[in-house]
Amino acid sequence: VISSLPPSAEGRLEITYQPVxxxxxxxxxxxxxxxxPAGSVKALRRAVVAEAIKPRMLMSSAAVDFSKRVVVSANMKSFSYTQEVTLTNCDDKQMSVDCRMKGQAVDQGILRLEQVVSSQQLQVSKSITLRIHFVPRSDADYRAKLAICLDGVTDKPYFTIEVKGSGVFPSLGFDRREVVLPVVPTGQVTSATFFVINYGYDNLDLKYQLPPESSAVPLQISFPQGMMIGVVKTHLPVEVSFVSKKSVSFSAKIDFLDGNGNVYSIPVVGTTDSCTLSVFPFLTIHRASYHLDHKQGKPAMQQQVSEIKEPYLSPEGEILLDGGSDPAEAKRRNAQANASFLCECAVLTRKESVQAFLEWANLNMFRQPVVRFPDDLLEAKGRPLIDVVEASTGKTVPGQSRKAGGNKREEAQQLLSNYTEMLTFLKSYGALVNTVVPxxxxxxxxxxxxxMDGKGGMLEEQKPWYESYYSLVSGATWMALLYQTxxxxxxxRLTPKLLKALPGVNQKNLPAHxxxxxSNCYSSAEVVLLQWLTYHHLQVVPNDKLVVSNFDADLHDCRVYASVLVSHVPSTKKGLVSLRKTDGSARALLENATILHAALQSLGLDFCPSAQDLCTAPARDTLLFCIYLFNTMPGFIPKATVQFEGRLNDAVQKHIELSNPSNKPLVYTVRIDGTPEFRCAETLRLGPRDKALFPITVAHTARAPAEAQIFFIGERTTGGSAGITMVFNLRSEVKTYRRSDTIVRQGRLYEAVSVDIPVKNPANDVEKEMTLSILDLTAQSGSAAAPAGPQKGGGRQQKKKKASGPNGDATTSHLLPATTFWLKRDRIKLKKGATGNVHLMLLPMRLQGHSCLVFIRDEEANAETCFEVQVSVDLPAATETVKFSHQMRNTVVKDVTVGTKNASIDKCRSHIMELMGQAAGKEWYKQISEQPKIDYRVQYLTEHCVGPKEISVHGQPEKGAKGAG
Structure with missing residues (x-):
């Protein structure tokens, strides 16, 4: 109770005590x-004490209320309305009873006792019945007092009973304030039955008038029990129906007229739409009566396959359908005004769906989170929703700046006006909100x-409905408005044009079904979503010819969701490979959903339904999740590729430059999916208008290329917003090598050189087998090279100087092997922590420096170490000695025999066979021995000897043979 008192004024508070x-x-x-808070002002503290004592008399009723009764005309002299009150003596002795009525209505004959009781003796436990008559003569309120006196004490009644009633002229009424037609798919008939109630007419042939706009809104009205209403038939059923092939929302009035030209109007609101967010309640209630027909090349249609039964709510809030055979059931349904509307309200306010919507909207719509529904919206006077509308339209919603009135009623009227203007504003943008009663x-x-205070025109018969269902209706109205928003x-915003331009979509491969x-149940945007889902599923599972045609059954096994994830983030495939096509059982669906839920969480998605919701959620909730995926997953398509020039057993770092263009800080969770060579920080914070260079390090332990993706996942912060998800590809190839050691040796041409390579088992708890491989740097460089001494580990392989004999290139025949390094064995088993040696062999065949890298690989640990071997090569040992004996100042000429065979090469035959293999070695020896001609360049290492600079040696002639140079 709230009471306002002017300054220095006094007030009177009446407390009624009625013990039971x-x-x-x-x-x-x-x-x-x-x-x-109560009790904070001491001057206002008052104690109330009361006691109920045993009465001497009991009454059947503490008050007599005739409520509203039709005025009795003067020619109906014998007619009156009556009520009875029974008095019972519960004392332990006989008593005398006097009963009298007093008041102006009694003096006028409007209220009267049928028989005055004066000094009537009432025995113990006996009763008397008082009959009270009410004959209203005009539309006014009447009151009187019925005094009950005992044992002759008439100046102080033992009981005083208030008697009241109101007279009204004959009129018509309705069993509800408005008729709300079910929201149905386009092209489907929506209908509702309401009752016209007779208040006082003897017999009336009812007339009606459809609204002027009925040509645009084709309402149909019928009277199943005729149009005559009277004393016997006080409740006349009226059926109103509507159908439209286009999406439309309307509000109209139907006028009913009596014989005197009085008009009684009832509002009718209805909507028909082709969108799941609008028609989901209707299709949920009548799912057994409809079937989705989706044929290739034709729009999806909800087809009615059986009779639609009237729904109603059970006392427990359960939706029931009228079977039509049980009269008691039909009576309960008819007694529930707007029963189909209440059932739709029950679907709209389903607890799980409301929670799912709030989670989605708090991430995608509301600036400030709405947690308690609808309390947070009511307390904020719709501000969270108004912010969404203003942000989406770029305009201010009318009426929001007006000041509230001075009292509670004026405040309520102002709030109602604000909501009405907001709905009008939404209608101007195409919102179907006529069924949203402000x-x-x-x-x-x-x-x-x-x-409901008697001034709003609500009939007394309608009040119990609102007392029982207002909470349900209000919550459903808010949900309907939110879904329309x-x-x-x-x-x-999801259009076919947007789909074709979406990252990760090749418009040439879009399914053409x-x-x-x-469609009468899907909007163009919903078809875009279905097409997008099918596209990604076919990209990942091309052999599965599934065409997604709905937002529940086709998605509950989670395979389509998994395809969307894998198509955008290929690294998730490993975790989703165990998903299987199910038999539709709840257990199998939940198993798939659990796997998918883990994958969603691993991606850091901020809207992630539970596994149970993923496999059981209704189409309306699933649609919201699909919208979220459509808007979010393209952000997981990599924006660029960051290329690294990796270095074995060393770290290389690069930076990605990121900026925050907003005025609020952004926080990202950073994660790398792929090979483990890449490392980075786990979080990144960007201040308002800030830039940052984010470092990424790659450290190769093996020569294999490394590939990964780095995810910057925006986190929602208090008072801030979440940054968009960003993904980059990371790729690194080993270009340089960090040497564990450089081994330097020296040798002669055509003489094998053996180098011991140390190999260690890094594990102290297990035996391991290590593998070895060679990279010949001499052959890789493509030119002769001579070592310039040991290199420091980790340096890039330098370009080596061109090597030759004293006057240029030497031993350049094309028949010489490209590489002459080989390993005696390429595997070695080592015990725990043990060290061993592997022999690396070199047979120098060219007069130049030779070098190679030896890689020792631990397969289990995927780790390699690297040694460099450098060998400088000197002239071969002399094969023949020519002696000169002559006198001083005389010239001596000697002949030196040069053949096509090199004796030094013949001596290293066993090494050649080991290097090349028996078959290849024999073939090689055959080629060099059968050369028809060999050209030699002659170099003289002393100035005392002269001779020809080039000679040619001819062997066995062979057609087409080429000599060596």
Whole structure:
């Protein structure tokens, strides 16, 4: 109770005590100044004490209320309305009873006792019945007092009973404030039955008038039990129906007329739409009566396959369908006004769906989170939703800047006006919100002040309905408005043009089964979603010819979701490979959903339904999740590739430059999927208008290329927003090598050189087998090279100087092997922590420096170490000695025999066979021995000897043979 007192004024508070049991009561009256806690002002503290004592007399009723009764005309002299009150003596002795009525209505003959009771003796446990008559003569309120006196004490009645009633002229009424037609798919008939109630007409042939706009809104009206209403038939059923092939929302009035030209109007609101967010409640209630027909090249259609049964709510809130055979069941349904509307409200306010919507909307719509539904919206006067509308339209919603009134009723009226203008504003953008009744957006207290206090025109018969169902209706009205906002500003942005331009989509491969226009249950945006889901599923599982045609059954096994994830983030395939096509059982669906849920969490998605919801959620909830994936997953397509020039057993670092263009800080969780060579920090924080160079390190332990993806996943912070997800490809190839050691040796041409390579087992707890391989740097360089001494480990392989004999190139025949390094064995088993040697062999065949890298690989640990071997090569040993004997100052000429065979090469035959293999070695020796001609360049290492600089040696002639140079 709230009471306003002017300054220095006094007020009177009347407390009524009506005991129902013998008891004592004592409590403090909870008086408080508005805005302050009770008991905080000592001057307002008052104690209330009461006691119920055993009465001498019991009454059947403590008050007599005739409520509203039709005025009795003067020619109906014998007619009156009556009620009875029974008095019972519960004392232990006989008593005398006097009963009299007093008041102006008694003096006028409006209220009267059928028989005055004067000094009537009433025995113990006996009763008498008083009959009270009410004959209203005009539309006014009447009151009187019925005094019950005992044992002759007439100046102080033992009981005083209030008797009241109101007279009304004959009129018509309705069993509800408005008729709400079910929201149905386009092209489907929506209908509802309401009752016209007769208040006082003897017999009336009912007339009606459809609204002027009925040509645009083709309402149909019928009277299953005729149009005559009267004393016998006080409730006349009226059926109103509507059908439209286009999406439309309307609000109209149907007028009913009596014989005197009085008009009684009832509002009718209805919507028909081709969108899951609108028609889901209707299709959920009547799912057994509809079947989705989706044929290739034709729009999806909801086809009615059986009779639609009327729904109603059970006392427990369960939706039931009228079977039509049980009269008691039909009576319960008919007694529930707007039963189909209440059932739709029950679907809209399903706890799990409301929670799923709030989780989605708090991430994608609301600036400030809405946690308590609908309390947070009611307390904020719809501000979270208004912010969404204003941000989406770029305009201010009308009426929001007006100041509230001075009292509670004016405040409620102002709030109602604001909501009405907001709905009008949404309608201008195409929102189908005529079925959203603005007064149902009010808190219950405000609704009571405006419509249930006797001044709002609500019939007494209608009040119990709102007392029972207002909480349900208000919550459903808010949900319907929120879904329409999503439909208008979020879903409708998904267009075929956007789909074709979406990252990760090749428009040439888009499935052609879908038609974007003409469906009676899916909007164009929903068809875009279905097409997008099917596209990615076929990209990942091309042999599965599934065409996604709905947002529940086709998605509950989670395989389509998994395809979307793998198509955008290939690294998730490993974790989703165990998903299987199920038999539809709840257990199998949940197993798949659990695997998918883990994959979603691994990606750091901020909206991640539970595994149970993924495999059981209704189409409306699943649609929201699909919208989220459509808007989020393209962000996982890599924006660029960061190339690294890796270095074996050393770290290389690169940076990605990121910026924050917003005025609020952004926080990212950073994660790398791929080979383990890449490392980075796990979080990144960017201040407002800030830039940062984010470092990424790659450290190769083996020569294999490394590939990964780095994810920057935006985290939602208090007072801030979440940054968009960013993904980059990372790729590194080993270009240089960090040497564990450099081994330097020296040798002669055509003489084998053996080098011991140390190999160690790095594990102290297990025996290991190590593998070895060679990279010949001499052959790789493509030119002769001479070592310039040992290199420091880790340096890039330097380009080596061109090597030759004293006057240029030597031993350049094309028949010489490209590489002459080989390993005696390429595997070695080592015990725990042991060290061994592997022999590396070199047979120098060219007069130049030779070098190679030896890699020792631990297969289990995927790790390699690297040794460099450098060998400088000197002239071969002399094969023949030519002696000169002559006198001083005389010239001596000697002949030196040069053949096509090199004796030094013949001596290293066994090494050649080991290097090349027996078959290849024999073939090689055959080629060099059968050369028809060999050209030699002659170099003289002393100035005392001269001779020809070039000679040619001819062997056995062979057609087409080429000599060596």
């Amino acid at each position: 049991a013998l008891a004592q009561h004592a409590f403090e009256l909870p008086l408080a100044l508005q805005g302050m 007064e149902y957006l009010l808190p219950y207290e405000s609704f009571q002040r405006l419509f 999503v439909r208008l500003f979020v879903l409708n 879908y038609v974007h226009q003409g």
